[in-house]
Amino acid sequence: MTGDTDPEYTAAVVGGTGFTGGELLRLLYQHPDFDVVQATSRSKERKTVGHVHPNLREMDLRFTSPEDLESVDVLFAATPHGVSMEHVEEFQDAADTVVDLSADFRLDTEAQYDEWYDGHVCPEYLEKAEYALPEINRENLAGASLIASGGCNATATILGLKPLFDADVLSGDEQVVVDVKVGSSEGGAGGGDASSHPERSGIVRPYAPIGHRHEAEIEQFLGISVSFTVHAVDMVRGASATCHVFPESAVSKSDLWKAYRGTYADEPFVRTVAGGGGVYRYPEPKAVAGTNMAEVGFELDPSNRRVVVFSAIDNMMKGSAGQAVHAANVALGLEETAGLEFTGLHPVGAP
Ligand SMILES: NC(=O)c1ccc[n+]([C@@H]2O[C@H](COP(=O)([O-])OP(=O)(O)OC[C@H]3O[C@@H](n4cnc5c(N)ncnc54)[C@H](OP(=O)(O)O)[C@@H]3O)[C@@H](O)[C@H]2O)c1
Secondary structure, eight states: OOSSSOOSEEEEEETTTSHHHHHHHHHHHTOTTEEEEEEEOSSSTTSBHHHHOGGGTTOOOBEEOTTSOOOEEEEEEOOOTTHHHHHHHHHHHHEEEEEEOSSTTTSSOHHHHHHHSSOOSOGGGTTTOEEOOHHHHHHHHTTOSEEEOOOHHHHHHHHHHHHHHHTTSOOSOSOEEEEEEEOGGGGOTTOOGGGSHHHHTTOEEEEESSOOTHHHHHHHHHSOOOEEEEEEESOSSOEEEEEEEOOSSOOOHHHHHHHHHHHHTTOTTEEEOOSOSSSOOSOOHHHHTTSSOEEEEEEEETTTTEEEEEEEEOTTIIIIIHHHHHHHHHHHTOOTTTTOOOOOOSSOOOO
16 A cells, blocks of 8 residues: 555455456555555565566565465455365455455356356355445445456446346347457466467457357346357457347437436446547447446447447456455445546557
8 A cells, every 4th residue: 555544454465466466456555445465476476566567566565375365354366267266265264355356256056157167166155255246236245255256248248238127128038149349368467379469469359259158147147148259359458348239119319328327327437428529439448448437338220229239348447356346345335436546548558
């Protein structure tokens, strides 16, 4: 923590060398209510945080082994799928509140993990976990001891479509086609060949044409099944969802504005961008890079009663680390926006 007030809560980041771990460290370092006392790594033990994350060179902290967890108020786990479910008991012994960024506790049932993942080793924890997206689960996050931060593509899709369900523009019986474009950081620091700079440059590659695991989260929280395709594109940060929906009854633009304002008028981290002037008339990942803001918007095609919904987030912020800190703020009863006020940059550099 940089400031001159005394932070109230201690925090640890397990998986501190990764992309989302780095973002957590950046956010928590500047957060008025948190003091980061531990960041773990198996491969970079004893190296400074700045050694891996050059934007955090001023941070006076070295990576330690995840086997030597310190006792803290909040433990953030930014580890690959499967690690948290193996270690959740240790995590809960070390901290009153555990916020997991992986998919390990997002779904409700063991059967879903059998269907979408490779099963689950501690299904008894699924009932205890609260899904982090505060915009859909704020009331249950207060006081939660195990929080499952949402998937980035699911977050973008759920935030985009939710107003249409809230306002009964959609009932759940309609076909919903979702196309998501994502940046390379979604694959993590160890993203492999598909994320290497020369391979990634210039691509629009359908990497999950069908069967993406985030479909399970969307189904669980919106109550619909979606036709879902994900493309890997040539950007580093960002997830941009385009959803095509066909309401059964005619809908006007003012109905749509009403729906989006109704759902998000009081949300600090969602803004509606739908038409208007200038170059950026619809949600744009570049406009939210580095921030915890989601942009949502729509366009109406009256010729075939199609509503095109757009949403854009930074996958490492609103899609993971920012969402996780937002959820921790809610869980602890802190100011919801604490540590998350950064408004972004324009212009930003090439991907
Ligand atoms: N990247 C995104 O946009 C995004 C968005 C939403 C959710 N998520 C989820 O967030 C989690 C982290 O993603 P990421 O992109 O930050 O991954 P990452 O860059 O690959 O980082 C993974 C981190 O976990 C550590 N780690 C790996 N295996 C471990 C183990 N067995 N025990 C303890 N630490 C271990 C790694 O460091 P050491 O190997 O040095 O220990 C590293 O610090 C994943 O579950 C991912 O699905 C990511």
